[in-house]
Amino acid sequence: MNPIHVETAVKERYSSGAECCEAALCCPVDYDPQYLKVIPQEVIERDYGCGDPSKHLRAGETVLDLGSGTGKICFIAAQVVGATGRVIGVDMTDAMLEVARRNAPVVAERIGFANVEFRKGRIQDLALDLERLDAELKARPIADAHAFLRAGELAAELRVRHPLVADDAVDVVVSNCVLNLVEGRAKRPLFEEIFRVLRKGGRAVISDIVSDEEVPLAMQNDPELWSGCISGALTESGFVRAFTDAGFYGVRILQRDAEPWRTVQGIEFRSVTIEAFKGKQGASFERGQAVIYKGPFKKVLDDDGHAFERGERSAVCDKTFQLYQREPYCGAFECIEPRTPVAPIAPEDARPFDCSGLRLRQPKETKGQDYDATTDASQCRDGGDCC
Numbered sequence: 001m002n003p004i005h006v007e008t009a010v011k012e013r014y015s016s017g018a019e020c021c022e023a024a025l026c027c028p029v030d031y032d033p034q035y036l037k038v039i040p041q042e043v044i045e046r047d048y049g050c051g052d053p054s055k056h057l058r059a060g061e062t063v064l065d066l067g068s069g070t071g072k073i074c075f076i077a078a079q080v081v082g083a084t085g086r087v088i089g090v091d092m093t094d095a096m097l098e099v100a101r102r103n104a105p106v107v108a109e110r111i112g113f114a115n116v117e118f119r120k121g122r123i124q125d126l127a128l129d130l131e132r133l134d135a136e137l138k139a140r141p142i143a144d145a146h147a148f149l150r151a152g153e154l155a156a157e158l159r160v161r162h163p164l165v166a167d168d169a170v171d172v173v174v175s176n177c178v179l180n181l182v183e184g185r186a187k188r189p190l191f192e193e194i195f196r197v198l199r200k201g202g203r204a205v206i207s208d209i210v211s212d213e214e215v216p217l218a219m220q221n222d223p224e225l226w227s228g229c230i231s232g233a234l235t236e237s238g239f240v241r242a243f244t245d246a247g248f249y250g251v252r253i254l255q256r257d258a259e260p261w262r263t264v265q266g267i268e269f270r271s272v273t274i275e276a277f278k279g280k281q282g283a284s285f286e287r288g289q290a291v292i293y294k295g296p297f298k299k300v301l302d303d304d305g306h307a308f309e310r311g312e313r314s315a316v317c318d319k320t321f322q323l324y325q326r327e328p329y330c331g332a333f334e335c336i337e338p339r340t341p342v343a344p345i346a347p348e349d350a351r352p353f354d355c356s357g358l359r360l361r362q363p364k365e366t367k368g369q370d371y372d373a374t375t376d377a378s379q380c381r382d383g384g385d386c387c
Helices: 003-019 041-045 072-081 094-111 130-139 145-161 184-197 223-227 236-245 318-323 363-367
Strands: 062-066 086-091 116-120 170-176 198-211 249-256 262-264 267-277 290-293 299-301 307-309 313-315 333-336
Touching: 041 072, 041 094, 062 072, 072 086, 072 094, 072 116, 072 170, 086 094, 094 116, 116 130, 130 145, 170 184, 184 198, 184 236, 198 236, 236 249, 236 267, 290 307, 313 363
Parallel strands: 062 086, 062 170, 086 116, 170 198
Antiparallel strands: 198 267, 249 267, 262 267, 290 313, 290 333, 299 307
16 A cells, blocks of 8 residues: 555544544553543543553653554553653644643643643654644745755754654653554654664553564555554564664563454454663673573573573673663573672773673683682571571
């Protein structure tokens, strides 16, 4: 299906969905009722999704919601992150934005603070502020081919000078059943945009509809199935791979519905929620550190191709050592510092770590080659006899 027609079909159906509730646009989702109490009913009835990424947010975070619709996830997130947090919703549909913006002051009054804003943009192009572009084009309408070409240049300038969402701007990107609405060729830029706007150490928590088989071309050319979250669905494995291809690490499936939401021509479409992290970028330096994978598997392979054997003391660079003490790895590894820590030094003077393969770290490397201490038995924590 032509990408222009895909976007038109989606905008038309979701504009209609902002006017009246359309059950076929969403799966049943159980949201925490305590957060729904302050949200006006028209928002709840006209917001569509297949999961609840807001349950994975924390107080104080800056959150970006892609395809925010009438704002339900944003208004839930506002309560979760609290007055010290911030929530940004992005949507391209004027009718949805109108409902969200009109209800934002109502929710703010009910919860006691205002921390939500809504911006107009396409989720596969988070740098382009469509309302700024609208204003520029109204001042300088497109009347000929030269003006048409100039409009493209203007959009490029706006992306740089006044980005809708800046680089490294948010802690968490969430989305609820929207990524599948983006046509195929724009899928990779979409995941790259999610990566771009996240701060280092940030994460994406995405609920979406995926398929258990590839969607055939005939179904991809059906505008009704496109706007109904079917034709644009990635496969389960393709959805995970899209995150790793964009540079994310530690990708994990937080939730996968056992039963499909819909089955079309024998293909099952179901809701999954995936979490993926940003932060493994950067140089690798040697600081004498090691990790021990604790199990339960005999061997695991990380996103950089390092194979860790259960119980083995593996040499790692400082970057990997730090990553494995944070989500989603914390608890899976014992992290061992050298007995005499290697102090951080300027990158130009630090010894690089070869990450092309994995080697074991001999105990003498961490204890020191001359270490020959003899100590008494350690005391039991409860004060009794250990042996």
